[in-house]
Amino acid sequence: MSKQNRLSPSKLLAQYHYVVVFLVVFAVYAAASSSLTWNGMMNIFRHSAVIGILGLGMGLICLTGEIDLSVGSMLALLSGFSVVVFNLTDSIAVTLLFAVVCGALLGLLNGFLVGVAEMPAFIVTLATMLIYRSIAQYACQNLDKELIGGGSSVYRMITDHNSYQSFYQLGNGRLLTIPVVGIILTVMTLVLVYVTTSTKYGKKLYAVGSNQKAARLAGISVSKIKLSAFVLTGMLAGLGAFLWIVMNASADPATTGNSYEMYAIAAAVLGGISMSGGRGRCLGVLFGAMSYTVIDKIIVALKMDSLINDAIKGVILLLVIFIQVAGPRMRSRLHGKKSV
Amino acid sequence: MKLLEMHGIYKSFCGVPVLEDVPLSVKRGEVHALLGENGAGKSTLMNILTGVHSRDEGTIYFDGEDCQHMTVTQAEKLGIAFVHQELNLFEDLTVWENIFLTREYTKAFGRVDKKRMVEQAQAFFTRMGVHLDPLALVGDLKISEKQLLEIAKALFFQAKLLILDEPTTSLSQNEIAHLFDMIGRLKEKGISFLFISHKMPEIFQIADRYTVLRNGKFVRTGEISEITPDEITALMVGKSGLTNDIYRPRPTGETVLKLEHWSGDGFADVDLEVKRGQIIALTGLQGSGSGEVLQSIFGCRAVDGGTMEVFGKQVQPGSIHRAMRAKIAMLPGDRKENSVVPDMNLLENMYLAEHTLSLGDFCIHKRLENQRFDHYRELLHIRMNQPADSILSLSGGNQQKVFLARWLNTNAELLLLDNPTQGIDVGAKAEIYELMLELAASGKTILLSTQEIPEIYKTADACAVFYNGRLMKILAHDEVDEETVMRYATNANEVS
Numbered sequence: 001m002s003k004q005n006r007l008s009p010s011k012l013l014a015q016y017h018y019v020v021v022f023l024v025v026f027a028v029y030a031a032a033s034s035s036l037t038w039n040g041m042m043n044i045f046r047h048s049a050v051i052g053i054l055g056l057g058m059g060l061i062c063l064t065g066e067i068d069l070s071v072g073s074m075l076a077l078l079s080g081f082s083v084v085v086f087n088l089t090d091s092i093a094v095t096l097l098f099a100v101v102c103g104a105l106l107g108l109l110n111g112f113l114v115g116v117a118e119m120p121a122f123i124v125t126l127a128t129m130l131i132y133r134s135i136a137q138y139a140c141q142n143l144d145k146e147l148i149g150g151g152s153s154v155y156r157m158i159t160d161h162n163s164y165q166s167f168y169q170l171g172n173g174r175l176l177t178i179p180v181v182g183i184i185l186t187v188m189t190l191v192l193v194y195v196t197t198s199t200k201y202g203k204k205l206y207a208v209g210s211n212q213k214a215a216r217l218a219g220i221s222v223s224k225i226k227l228s229a230f231v232l233t234g235m236l237a238g239l240g241a242f243l244w245i246v247m248n249a250s251a252d253p254a255t256t257g258n259s260y261e262m263y264a265i266a267a268a269v270l271g272g273i274s275m276s277g278g279r280g281r282c283l284g285v286l287f288g289a290m291s292y293t294v295i296d297k298i299i300v301a302l303k304m305d306s307l308i309n310d311a312i313k314g315v316i317l318l319l320v321i322f323i324q325v326a327g328p329r330m331r332s333r334l335h336g337k338k339s340v
Numbered sequence: 341m342k343l344l345e346m347h348g349i350y351k352s353f354c355g356v357p358v359l360e361d362v363p364l365s366v367k368r369g370e371v372h373a374l375l376g377e378n379g380a381g382k383s384t385l386m387n388i389l390t391g392v393h394s395r396d397e398g399t400i401y402f403d404g405e406d407c408q409h410m411t412v413t414q415a416e417k418l419g420i421a422f423v424h425q426e427l428n429l430f431e432d433l434t435v436w437e438n439i440f441l442t443r444e445y446t447k448a449f450g451r452v453d454k455k456r457m458v459e460q461a462q463a464f465f466t467r468m469g470v471h472l473d474p475l476a477l478v479g480d481l482k483i484s485e486k487q488l489l490e491i492a493k494a495l496f497f498q499a500k501l502l503i504l505d506e507p508t509t510s511l512s513q514n515e516i517a518h519l520f521d522m523i524g525r526l527k528e529k530g531i532s533f534l535f536i537s538h539k540m541p542e543i544f545q546i547a548d549r550y551t552v553l554r555n556g557k558f559v560r561t562g563e564i565s566e567i568t569p570d571e572i573t574a575l576m577v578g579k580s581g582l583t584n585d586i587y588r589p590r591p592t593g594e595t596v597l598k599l600e601h602w603s604g605d606g607f608a609d610v611d612l613e614v615k616r617g618q619i620i621a622l623t624g625l626q627g628s629g630s631g632e633v634l635q636s637i638f639g640c641r642a643v644d645g646g647t648m649e650v651f652g653k654q655v656q657p658g659s660i661h662r663a664m665r666a667k668i669a670m671l672p673g674d675r676k677e678n679s680v681v682p683d684m685n686l687l688e689n690m691y692l693a694e695h696t697l698s699l700g701d702f703c704i705h706k707r708l709e710n711q712r713f714d715h716y717r718e719l720l721h722i723r724m725n726q727p728a729d730s731i732l733s734l735s736g737g738n739q740q741k742v743f744l745a746r747w748l749n750t751n752a753e754l755l756l757l758d759n760p761t762q763g764i765d766v767g768a769k770a771e772i773y774e775l776m777l778e779l780a781a782s783g784k785t786i787l788l789s790t791q792e793i794p795e796i797y798k799t800a801d802a803c804a805v806f807y808n809g810r811l812m813k814i815l816a817h818d819e820v821d822e823e824t825v826m827r828y829a830t831n832a833n834e835v836s
Contacts, residue, residue, distance in 0.1 A: 198704055200695040203684070207692055210683040217640060217672050217679070218746065219664045219696035278683035 018271045018284040021320060022291045029294045033301040038177065044293050045182030046247075050075070052185045052289035053240040054260055055267030056192050057233030059285045062268050063196070064229050065209040065277025066114055066121040071237050071264050073132035074106050075257030078241035080136045083155035083251055084147045090161040092170070095245075099238035106132060107234020108227070115226030129261065136253035155251045164249075171246030181243050185286065188239070192282040205229060209277025259310075266317050267292060272324075291316075341404060343368045343532050344389075344501060349398035351384055358384050362398075362558045364551055366501060371523060371533040373547035373564065377576055381556040382536055386503055390422045391415040403500060421494030422503045427486050431479035436461045438478055439493050464496055469525060484515030488522065495531070503534045508542060509627050520546050538625045540569040540830040554578050569832035570823070577793075577822035586774060587798055587817065592617045595652070596754055596785040597637070602646035604657075606632035607809040610646070614754075619776060619786040621796040624806030624829050631673060631789045632809075634756045638670035639663040650754065664697060669752030671743055673759040673789070679743045680731055687713050687727035690742050694749045716745035720775060737768025744775070755779065758789045773798050793822045807831045 013020065030036050054071045061068045078099050086095040106128070113124040140148060140155060149156030157164065173180050196202035207215040208225045216222050245251055269275065270291055271284025292313060299309050344366040351359040359381045366372045376382050387393040389400065391410040400407045402418050429438055436458050445453040461474035470488055478486065487507055494502055508516045523533060523546060537543055543550070544564060552559040552575045559575050593616030602610040607629035614620050622630035635641035636657060637648065643657040650666045663670075672678035681689055691709055713727050720741040724734055731739060740760060747755060757776070761769045776799050780786055788800060796803045803815045805828040812828045827833060 199702055200699070200704060201702070203688055203692070203695060203704070206683060206688075207681050210681045211677075213677060214679050214681050215692070217638075217660065217670065218693040219660050220692070221661065221696075278681075 017320075017323075018287040018291075021270060022287040022294070025291045025294045025298070025316075029298045029301065032298050040297075042174070042177060042179055042182065044290055044297065045185070046179035047296070048286075048289045048293040049179075049181040049185045049243050049247075050240045051260065051263050051267055051292060052286055053188060053236050053243065054264040055271070055285040055289045056188060056282060057236035058261075058264040059268040059271065059273045059280065059282050060192070060196075060205060060229045061121075061233055062265075062273045062275055063205045063209045063277060063280065064226050065212070066226060066229070067125065067265070067275070068110060068121065068230065068233055069125040069261045070106070070110060070129040070132055071233065071240075072257035072260035072262075073129045073136070074103060074234065074237040075241050075244060075260055076251065076253050077106070077132045077136040078103050078238050079244045079251035079256055080140060080148075080155040080253050082238075082241055083149065083157050083245055084143065086161070086167070086245070087147055087149055087158045090163055092163050092167055096239075096242050099242040100235050101238070103234040103236070103238025103241070104231050105234065107231040107237070110234070111227035111230025114230060115223040118223075125261075133253065140253045149250070151250075153252070153254065155253065157245065157249045159249070167246055168249070171243070171249075181247060184239075184243065185289075188236070189282060189286045196282050201228075206278055209274075210279070263289075263292060263313075266313065270317065270320055342366060343403060345399075345401040346385075346389065347399045349385065349388060349400075350396045351388060351393065352396060358556045359388075359395075360557050362553065362556070363561075364389075365561075366532050366534060367549075368500075368532055369527050369530045370548040371527060371535050371546050373535045373537065373543045373550040374553070375536075375543070375550055375572060375576055376553035380553040380576070382553060383505075384556075385553070386422065386505070386534070386536070389415070390420055390503070416497075419498055419500035420503070421497075421499035421501070423487070423490045423494065423505065423507060425505045425507075425509065427490050429478050429486055429490060431477075433478060434474070435472055435476050435478060435481075435489060436474040438489065439474075439496055443497070461496075465492065468492060468495065468522070470522065482515070484511050484518060487511065487515075487519060491522070495526070499531070501532045501534065503536070505536045506538070506626075507535075508537065508539065516542070538830055540572070540832040543572075544569065552576055569830070570827065573823050573826040573830070573832060577826060586770075586777060588777070589801070589817070590617050590781055592801075593783070596650065597787070598649040599633075599637075600647050600649075602633070602636070602643070602648065604632070604636045604643035604645070605641055607636070607806070610811045612804060612811065612814075614785055614787065616753075616785050617780050617783055618802070619780050619788060619800045621800035621803040622787060622789045622806065623791060623793070623796060623803060623825060626791070628806040628829065629809035630804070630806045631758050633806075634670060634758050634787060634789050635672075637663065637787070638668060638756055640670075661696065664693070664750060664752070667751065667753040668756065669693070669747035669750055669754070670756040671740070671747060671758060671760055673762060675736065675740060675743070675762065679746075680739065682730075682732055684731060685728045686724060686731055686734070686742055689731045690716065690746050690749060693746045697750055712749060713745075716748065719748075720745055721771065735768070737764045737771065740764060740768075740772065741775075744772075748779075753784060755784055755786045756789075757786060759791070760788070761790070761792070761795060769795075793820070793825050796820055796825070805829050 033040070054075065057071060058068060081102060082095050082099045085098045089095065110125055110128055113119045114121045140153060149158050170180055175183060196205060204220050204225050207218070207220060208222050212222055244256065267288035268285050270288030271280065273280030273284060295313055295316065296309065299306060299312065342365045344364070346364040349359050349362045362381065362385060364385065374382050384393065388395045391412040391414060400410060402420065405418065407414065430441070439461055440457050445456050447453045458474045465472050470492055472485060472489060472492070478489065481489065491502060507519065511519065535547055547564045549562065550564055550572065551561040552572065554576060595613055596616050597614040599610055599612040610633055622633060624630045632641055636643045639658055639660045639662060648655050648657060650668065655666045656662060681692060687709060690713060710727060716722070717724070722738050722741045724738060731742065734742065761772055764772070773795070776786055790796060797820050801817050803820050803825065805812050805815065805825055807829055812831070815824060
């Protein structure tokens with residue numbers, strides 16, 4: 001189509017800057033690690049899975065101009081309870097179904113309060129963040145020890161169950177040397193890329209985030225769209241929780257998903273999704289999440305103290321946002337245009 | 341010696357003259373009405389007087405002082421206070437905090453001397469005869485009290501001239517009486533007022549003298565007692581040539597819309613019947629209710645009484661989606677705020693409304709959408725490059741055509757156009773008028789809310805004039821001229 005000949009290199013760069021960020025970070029990693037193997041690279045994929053899935057959900061919500069701080073706590077609650085469900089049923093399918101449905105319900109609560117009751121998303125999800133994690137920790141202490149796999153403060157899967165082996169396979173297995181969880185992340189990304197770019201629902205997400213008033217006057221039910229974005233995020237958090245337990249076979253309610261809401265936001269933002277809504281692409285989230293995993297690997301490769309990890313991630317986030325915000329302003333100044 | 345003398349004021353923005361050789365003089369202790377239509381240059385003149393804009397040429401003498409370079413702070417120091425239409429008060433602070441903001445009395449270590457300020461404010465209110473509690477929260481005050489507070493604030497710091505920009509738009513009759521009472525008392529103390537209003541009864545009640553501006557030029561100044569409302573209206577409007585070049589009467593069909601006792605937020609007891617193929621203009625001054633009626637028909641403004649029938653079927657108000665399914669569409673006013681989705685391209689902007697009606701079909705049919713887009717692009721003469729271009733790359737007139745296409749694409753039969761030519765250049769305006777007439781000829785029914793009378797004359801079969809939320813008069817096409825419309829819109833009949 002005629003679309004291609006319009007894209008100048010600078011426009012391409014502006015649209016796919018998340019790829020550039022990833023490549024730069026990856027280049028640093030390649031230089032820092034002594035031997036870069038295919039396996040090592042595929043591990044990046046595997047370790048990005050949970051953050052990536054949460055980031056996709058966060059991306060949807062950010063597109064509508066809202067925010068969800070509770071995804072990390074949702075992950076803790078859902079992974080913990082999913083372990084319990086697995087221990088009870090010994091079934092992969094039921095566990096997955098439970099995680100997704102329960103996630104949808106948690107998201108529904110957030111979405112109702114934000115979309116329908118019109119409470120500020122920051123406060124609502126801050127509150128549910130506290131609530132969800134607290135429930136996860138409380139239940140862990142007070143549930144029957146049998147159900148949580150015998151541990152005291154950790155939900156542990158019962159390894160004697162029949163389907164445990166296939167569970168383990170799912171989390172650690174590979175398909176043509178590519179980790180299964182990585183494939184799941186890729187498939188989910190593609191699904192959401194399709195939903196956001198090629199369906200009417202996707203267009204509405206963008207419209208609500210871009211100009212809520214105009215969206216309402218065009219007949220879009222703003223509250224329903226916001227509600228649905230939160231529910232979808234809850235379902236993705238459920239899937240993320242499922243991936244978490246297939247990889248770890250346990251969930252610690254105190255540490256699982258700790259500050260993951262921040263990583264998810266960072267992945268979405270690194271992927272080019274605007275926090276004020278209406279702008280960005282879901283594809284970017286995949287690269288944003290992987291960039292963050294690679295930063296982890298760099299720190300390990302350089303044998304640095306892992307406690308400096310978050311500081312480096314924070315600095316990179318600031319840099320990228322600075323370029324995003326200040327870049328267009330500088331460009332327009334260079335062109336001598338009047339600022340709008 | 342007059343308090344204010346402005347002579348030969350010239351001002352142009354980007355080469356377009358907005359004020360040419362305008363004089364204005366205000367005596368001590370008078371209420372001076374500054375009159376003119378929207379865009380006549382009143383606000384620019386006031387902005388020059390208060391130092392917001394600099395003048396290109398001309399002199400300003402205030403209180404005998406030659407003000408060569410007027411600045412906002414200087415105007416304030418001289419005692420010129422501008423009470424804007426939207427009040428500039430801090431709702432979350434108390435009355436006394438609002439008065440003394442940035443000018444607080446302090447004690448040692450910068451501690452605020454609350455007691456002294458409250459006492460002074462109280463003493464001042466008593467002297468002025470204003471019943472306000474200095475300790476009350478501004479957010480809790482009635483609008484009229486806020487207006488009084490705004491005026492009191494100016495007077496507290498020794499204002500000699502108060503500019504009141506349409507101070508009565510949000511006030512009830514009683515509140516207006518209260519405000520005028522206070523203006524009367526202050527006048528006797530030698531304080532002058534510049535009073536900007538479109539409401540004739542008020543002007544004749546409160547003003548002593550007047551100055552009329554039209555298209556940035558001075559028309560006349562004089563004593564209110566020597567002129568009638570009709571004469572003032574004629575001065576404001578001028579003898580602009582109304583050309584009836586594109587309007588042609590059309591046959592009308594069955595009843596499309598019928599409102600009975602339609603009442604709600606900003607309008608009351610409206611009866612209106614519109615037939616297929618008609619273009620009916622709703623007009624009135626800002627806030628008169630004409631735009632509000634359109635919004636209520638489309639379901640985005642509260643309705644508390646009356647019935648609406650569309651194509652003979654009763655439609656419950658209050659839901660945009662229901663209105664859309666009843667084949668109603670609204671092109672809202674304020675394009676930038678209510679229509680433009682800045683992050684979407686032209687095609688997406690156009691299809692936004694249709695997508696909400698075709699929910700069952702989840703996927704987007706790119707080919708079909710591009711075809712429909714090309715169809716509307718030709719029909720509406722939209723000048724653009726690619727459907728994938730940003731909506732922001734188009735001029736205002738072309739943007740508006742895209743939004744018109746957004747609604748035509750929903751197969752709506754009744755089009756509500758709220759100020760469709762706002763902020764659009766003259767050429768594009770003419771095109772939009774022609775499009776409206778074409779659409780009406782093809783069987784669409786159009787309700788147009790506008791303040792521009794030439795627009796009504798060029799397109800509408802009839803014109804409903806609103807004043808204070810009520811439908812005053814429905815004028816047939818031949819009865820529409822600026823003077824008649826203005827007379828009903830300002831309720832000038834009540835005075836004579």
